[in-house]
Amino acid sequence: MTSAGADPTGILAAFAAGLAFDAIPAPVLRRAEDLMLDWFGSTLAGKGARPVESLVRFHTQMGPSDGPSEVLVHRTLSSPLAAAMANAAASHFAEQDDVHNGSVFHPATVVFPPALAVAQALGRSGAALLTAVVAGYDVGIRVGEFLGRSHYRTFHTTGTAGSIAAAAAVGRLLGLDAAQMRHAFGSAGTQAAGLWEFLRDAADSKQLHTAHAAGTGLTAAYLAADGFTGARHILDGPQGMAAGMSSDSDPSRLTDGLGTRWALAETSFKFHASCRHTHPAADALQRVMHAHRLAAGDIARVTARVHQSAIDVLGPVIDPQTVHQAKFSMGTVLGLIAVHGHAGLAEFDAHYRAAPVVAFRDKVRMQLDPEVDAAYPARWIGQVEVETVDGRRLSARVDEPKGDPGNTLSRPELEDKAVRLAAYGGGATEAEMRGVIAAIWSLADAPLVPRLLAP
Amino acid sequence: MTSAGADPTGILAAFAAGLAFDAIPAPVLRRAEDLMLDWFGSTLAGKGARPVESLVRFHTQMGPSDGPSEVLVHRTLSSPLAAAMANAAASHFAEQDDVHNGSVFHPATVVFPPALAVAQALGRSGAALLTAVVAGYDVGIRVGEFLGRSHYRTFHTTGTAGSIAAAAAVGRLLGLDAAQMRHAFGSAGTQAAGLWEFLRDAADSKQLHTAHAAGTGLTAAYLAADGFTGARHILDGPQGMAAGMSSDSDPSRLTDGLGTRWALAETSFKFHASCRHTHPAADALQRVMHAHRLAAGDIARVTARVHQSAIDVLGPVIDPQTVHQAKFSMGTVLGLIAVHGHAGLAEFDAHYRAAPVVAFRDKVRMQLDPEVDAAYPARWIGQVEVETVDGRRLSARVDEPKGDPGNTLSRPELEDKAVRLAAYGGGATEAEMRGVIAAIWSLADAPLVPRLLAP
Numbered sequence: 001m002t003s004a005g006a007d008p009t010g011i012l013a014a015f016a017a018g019l020a021f022d023a024i025p026a027p028v029l030r031r032a033e034d035l036m037l038d039w040f041g042s043t044l045a046g047k048g049a050r051p052v053e054s055l056v057r058f059h060t061q062m063g064p065s066d067g068p069s070e071v072l073v074h075r076t077l078s079s080p081l082a083a084a085m086a087n088a089a090a091s092h093f094a095e096q097d098d099v100h101n102g103s104v105f106h107p108a109t110v111v112f113p114p115a116l117a118v119a120q121a122l123g124r125s126g127a128a129l130l131t132a133v134v135a136g137y138d139v140g141i142r143v144g145e146f147l148g149r150s151h152y153r154t155f156h157t158t159g160t161a162g163s164i165a166a167a168a169a170v171g172r173l174l175g176l177d178a179a180q181m182r183h184a185f186g187s188a189g190t191q192a193a194g195l196w197e198f199l200r201d202a203a204d205s206k207q208l209h210t211a212h213a214a215g216t217g218l219t220a221a222y223l224a225a226d227g228f229t230g231a232r233h234i235l236d237g238p239q240g241m242a243a244g245m246s247s248d249s250d251p252s253r254l255t256d257g258l259g260t261r262w263a264l265a266e267t268s269f270k271f272h273a274s275c276r277h278t279h280p281a282a283d284a285l286q287r288v289m290h291a292h293r294l295a296a297g298d299i300a301r302v303t304a305r306v307h308q309s310a311i312d313v314l315g316p317v318i319d320p321q322t323v324h325q326a327k328f329s330m331g332t333v334l335g336l337i338a339v340h341g342h343a344g345l346a347e348f349d350a351h352y353r354a355a356p357v358v359a360f361r362d363k364v365r366m367q368l369d370p371e372v373d374a375a376y377p378a379r380w381i382g383q384v385e386v387e388t389v390d391g392r393r394l395s396a397r398v399d400e401p402k403g404d405p406g407n408t409l410s411r412p413e414l415e416d417k418a419v420r421l422a423a424y425g426g427g428a429t430e431a432e433m434r435g436v437i438a439a440i441w442s443l444a445d446a447p448l449v450p451r452l453l454a455p
Numbered sequence: 456m457t458s459a460g461a462d463p464t465g466i467l468a469a470f471a472a473g474l475a476f477d478a479i480p481a482p483v484l485r486r487a488e489d490l491m492l493d494w495f496g497s498t499l500a501g502k503g504a505r506p507v508e509s510l511v512r513f514h515t516q517m518g519p520s521d522g523p524s525e526v527l528v529h530r531t532l533s534s535p536l537a538a539a540m541a542n543a544a545a546s547h548f549a550e551q552d553d554v555h556n557g558s559v560f561h562p563a564t565v566v567f568p569p570a571l572a573v574a575q576a577l578g579r580s581g582a583a584l585l586t587a588v589v590a591g592y593d594v595g596i597r598v599g600e601f602l603g604r605s606h607y608r609t610f611h612t613t614g615t616a617g618s619i620a621a622a623a624a625v626g627r628l629l630g631l632d633a634a635q636m637r638h639a640f641g642s643a644g645t646q647a648a649g650l651w652e653f654l655r656d657a658a659d660s661k662q663l664h665t666a667h668a669a670g671t672g673l674t675a676a677y678l679a680a681d682g683f684t685g686a687r688h689i690l691d692g693p694q695g696m697a698a699g700m701s702s703d704s705d706p707s708r709l710t711d712g713l714g715t716r717w718a719l720a721e722t723s724f725k726f727h728a729s730c731r732h733t734h735p736a737a738d739a740l741q742r743v744m745h746a747h748r749l750a751a752g753d754i755a756r757v758t759a760r761v762h763q764s765a766i767d768v769l770g771p772v773i774d775p776q777t778v779h780q781a782k783f784s785m786g787t788v789l790g791l792i793a794v795h796g797h798a799g800l801a802e803f804d805a806h807y808r809a810a811p812v813v814a815f816r817d818k819v820r821m822q823l824d825p826e827v828d829a830a831y832p833a834r835w836i837g838q839v840e841v842e843t844v845d846g847r848r849l850s851a852r853v854d855e856p857k858g859d860p861g862n863t864l865s866r867p868e869l870e871d872k873a874v875r876l877a878a879y880g881g882g883a884t885e886a887e888m889r890g891v892i893a894a895i896w897s898l899a900d901a902p903l904v905p906r907l908l909a910p
Contacts, residue, residue: 054683058674062536064519081517154699159645186653190614190660191667193648196694197686198641204684205645212646216667219513228509229659231652239651244609244700 008254013182039108041418044427046090051204055089069117087113088214103144110162111136126446137264140165159194159209166217186230187220202325280382288396305369307376331361463709468637494563496873499882501545506659510544524572542568543669558599565617566591581901592719595620614649614664621672641685642675657780735837743851751793760824762831786816
């Protein structure tokens with residue numbers, strides 16, 4: 001069935017079902033808490049955004065008007081399914097949630113919403129929630145790696161691998177055994193979906209994809225607990241996910257270092273408020289401008305030397321018409337960096353179509369770089385060449401962008417980012433956020449996952 | 456963007472948005488009523504089936520415990536989303552619902568559940584419901600034809616094209632304009648999913664696929680009514696459905712005969728209680744046995760000459776372990792025909808592993824036939840060669856299986872089938888079904904779509 005010889009899907013499902021809190025190293029647990037806070041801020045940053053509010057409205061109207069699980073942006077309660085979908089819809093909008101480089105997968109937005117909603121519904125402990133989250137990350141990331149670059153060319157891996165990640169996290173909270181977890185994977189994978197086509201039109205599908213992944217994964221796990229069966233080889237079978245949606249899948253990635261390599265700890269925080277594919281070049285541009293004390297007006301031309309996926313995802317965005325689309329415009333991101341020093345949520349809102357930014361944008365081009373491309377997706381190298389108005393040719397390189405595990409954010413930096421994200425959409429005051437931060441930093445000892453905002 | 460030159464997605468969306476009741480020929484409306492009754496019976500036949508009850512339980516628990524829309528197998532009420540998903544889960548289980556040959560697509564199970572649930576929720580007329588159903592069928596069938604045979608090799612077209620079909624039907628009931636309908640298609644298509652992998656394990660995913668299609672399509676349409684946008688070229692764009700999930704898509708099929716060719720009227724009713732790929736051979740075997748007055752014991756060997764998709768779908772099922780899997784076993788179906796004269800729900804339940812059926816099953820093989828394969832999927836030709844115990848070589852051919860448009864079921868035959876299906880799972884008594892039948896036959900004149908079973 002697979003080139004890995006053994007049974008990677010079975011091994012992965014057994015890992016997720018059997019993962020014990022005590023087996024997870026303390027630094028991984030601390031990183032899981034970091035990621036939870038980062039996710040929480042990202043969720044509140046989605047409050048008020050039109051597509052987010054559409055989805056939250058729909059799922060809360062179609063679900064019950066009361067229940068055990070928080071809908072964070074509205075501070076209301078509903079069923080775990082409706083809450084998970086609403087929170088997942090909210091948490092990927094600001095493009096400030098985490099990313100795992102090797103899998104090009106955003107784990108938080110598909111793992112935390114179903115895990116939190118179900119932990120609240122079942123009255124689980126903080127330790128159980130953290131364990132489930134580690135299971136979700138480590139499964140989802142490996143599925144993303146397995147599906148490979150060919151998959152990502154057409155499919156939004158966060159949507160597709162996200163269904164399996166959500167199923168793993170919820171399945172762990174439900175206490176599924178290995179066989180049931182495998183059924184949950186089967187039911188999640190056969191619902192996995194998400195196409196990049198929407199980017200060309202700046203359409204709202206990204207929020208739909210994360211909600212869909214959270215909802216289908218949660219559904220799959222609950223069904224498995226009730227005896228509902230799924231395909232045994234949903235990932236690598238002859239009519240499974242890879243057969244249908246990938247041409248370079250690698251089954252060995254599904255079990256790579258299970259239980260010793262903690263993929264969750266490899267996850268990066270976002271520093272710029274844009275598509276991750278723009279970050280390496282943004283960091284490199286900051287470096288060259290800082291080193292040579294350049295202002296935007298000093299620069300005649302920028303060449304970002306990038307990997308192919310950056311061209312695939314960002315290339316179609318020539319003249320962004322919305323803030324969201326601008327986050328996928330390499331020129332706009334570099335323009336905000338050059339003109340305003342930052343590409344944060346506030347800079348995007350205020351300046352993404354301002355004349356100086358647009359003028360800079362049109363000086364930027366992307367070029368495929370063989371070395372950068374070969375390193376990707378394991379490493380996201382940033383390399384820019386700058387031609388100055390006075391004829392100098394300068395360049396800079398960043399081997400690990402800000403927020404990556406080797407260049408990570410400290411807890412004070414994470415707290416600051418979360419407080420700003422919460423304030424951005426009016427989702428929570430700083431005082432409220434201090435309470436949430438304290439709750440998350442002490443989650444491992446909490447006998448019960450608390451409500452975080454709802455009364 | 457497409458080889459069809461124009462904008463087939465836009466044309467199809469405009470058709471669905473603009474379809475008027477008065478533009479639909481009376482025979483097409485009558486056929487839509489026929490299909491509704493056939494679907495209704497199939498839904499009740501799912502009552503009590505383990506995977507159906509799992510899904511119904513899940514969606515009714517996650518949804519509100521009251522609402523405007525009927526959950527038919529439980530006679531309860533919930534939100535349109537929960538009811539649509541529950542009813543879609545139920546209606547494809549017995550494998551007695553309709554099929555469109557050319558698209559290898561089962562329209563009823565993904566169109567009627569969301570259409571009925573939303574018509575009840577919005578208080579629409581019977582004419583509005585029938586109009587929406589015609590829109591759903593004609594869109595879904597064309598999307599299935601567009602995605603082609605390569606898609607069907609790995610993907611369950613009823614699950615994938617089904618999302619768009621459901622969006623079209625619900626979008627018509629919501630009164631979406633052409634632009635909104637196109638957004639609904641975009642949101643539905645980017646959630647489209649369903650892989651055949653589950654068949655190898657006789658897993659429960661088929662019920663999940665129809666529920667998923669109904670739910671995602673309904674969601675897409677409601678979101679579009681609320682201003683949520685989707686990809687403009689979700690079907691034929693460079694990162695759309697065909698790009699990701701087909702290698703032989705044909706955009707011209709999306710608009711083929713729109714408004715003059717009514718694809719709904721091309722839909723076939725099922726006569727045998729098995730996968731449609733078994734039906735042509737089953738009819739041909741009945742013919743040859745009848746013509747030569749053969750009993751099962753007279754037959755030494757049967758060769759079913761089939762199209763490639765029959766081998767793809769049925770080939771992996773060698774030794775079926777469940778009734779459901781047996782419906783995908785050519786040998787079992789022909790065995791039931793040979794031994795019991797019928798392959799109905801009751802025959803499957805009682806005899807699918809009985810020794811005489813298993814003995815006959817092992818005499819059956821499938822062989823790819825170039826002429827049968829070339830005619831497929833437009834025509835499903837049945838051709839069998841029989842070798843008798845006494846050494847005769849006989850054969851028979853059926854050009855249009857029972858239930859196809861040219862060999863269709865009469866209203867009395869449809870009523871009889873529906874009453875039997877309703878009785879099968881204890882879903883409704885004959886008296887109750889007579890009331891439902893009367894309601895459906897007079898639907899075109901009903902100012903309000905009535906409740907059909909719930910108190």
